[in-house]
Amino acid sequence: MSTQTAVQPGMIDISGSTRPSLAKLVQVEIRKMADTRAGLWLLISIAVITVLVNTLFLIFSNDDLPFLAFLQFSAMPQGMLLPVLAILLVTQEWGQRTGLVTFALVPHRGRVLLAKFVAALIFIVAAFLVAVVIAAVLTPIAGADDPWEDVTGPYMLRIVLALVLGGVWGFAFGVALLNSAFAIVAYFAVPTVVSIITGIWTSMQDKLLWFDLTTSSAMLFDPDGISGKEWAQIGTSSLIWIVLPIVIGWMRVQKAEIK
């Protein structure tokens, strides 16, 4: 209170003012994803579709499925929906113009983007854990001869990495385009076009793999492990499709006028 009286007229005492912590901002961003009907349904559908896909495979597959098979079934719908979630996490501030409030409360915009990035990672890891639980429950029911074949730490990490790359790719397009529709369309159209080119232009296929993130990140699902060259290809294609758009988007958000 004594500091209050010491303040000069026309001055605001900010000595007791502390920045919202990154952890707090991440919490808020996670909450923003779940507190609207659209966001909540996206989260619910990721969970429900993951369960559904696994159950359908369990019922209709002729083979006795191992743990990893279930995990790979989960990766299909999650690989499509998690990037959409990451996109919406960013673009809702522009589409719904909530950025006016968000960036007035946290004027250092990079901190908001960082919080959104961390929130996206948390959602991705949580989705993976859901997939692991489902697979763990269904594997004994399926009754494969060697249900835990190839289940190793490194391989599990590679699957997480594949999911993260996909989600972060969505995030990157979201930041670069700042528009839900553009970003979602771009996220699905660009890899398709790149893959088609890689598929058709067979003479260049080896070289094009350095640019094709879809194909190179799919190699992460190979239980036999991947070579140094393949890692490098994942690296270069991530640089082009993830790092570059994030840098562009970051600068764009810093400069942009929030209206």
Add this chain to the structure above:
Amino acid sequence: MCSASDSGTVERMIQVENLSKKYAGFTAVDDISFTALPGRVTGFLGPNGAGKSTTMRMMVGLTRPDAGRVLIGGHDYLDIPNPGRHVGVLLDASAQHAGRTGREVLALSAATMGLPKSRVDELLALVSLTDSEAGRRVKNYSLGMRQRLGIANALMGDPQVLILDEPANGLDPAGIRWMRGLLKGYADRGGTVLLSSHLLHEVQMIADDLVMIGRGTIVAQGTPAELMQNSGTYFRAVEQEKLLAALADEGIVANPVADGHRAEAESVRIGAVAAKQGITLIELRGADGGLEDLFLELTAETQRESYTDQTAGAQA
């Protein structure tokens, strides 16, 4: 440090200094400077597109100025660690996620600022949003309800300064009266309010000080009374012709307005002349709508060309 306050410097809570913003081909805000004082409601008045919103966005770091700066309580807004606790901002009541409930909108702000949940209920009560209204999604809100929600959001952090863009827009007369009471009370407790409006009568009801902006420049500032002074005195007398003649002798020019006349003089001078001549005054007051004339005049150039032509024709 002490000498500065001893020397009687005016306490400026918001200080806008030579602020400019250019967009491709046009200057939205052109080298403007003005202040807002604590304990007072400052009205930021100007027609649509005059640069009010751009100025307010620049105050809170949402738009980067090309030149100049804004100090709020002596600080650049970007240097305030937790700005919501010191400066309450409402820039567009409609800029809310349509799918969130009103309560959730406030809860997000409270969480960001590090305030307890109970603060949300306090603010909802303050702006008279009921529990069931707070539980509705914002897309089902009327503009008036959105404004109340926006005001609640701005007041959430118990700030010393309020920056509100068109807060009365969409409020009914009772709502405007409510807001006037709320903002007056806030200013009486020492708070600083800057609110924009494109409607003169709205701002006249609420503001202690006025800053008028037109085409990106400040065209007038002062208290309504000060600005009215320049707009003259309206008078009507039983012996109107005799009074006009007596005024003319004093060198006071009067022009016919409605049933009476308007003169560029203080009312006390006209009253004195009338008393000396034994003239019976029927009306003597600050020119009615003088501020409105001033507002239209000062901002006329920002209107469409054809409008200016029409008024010029009417005056001729």
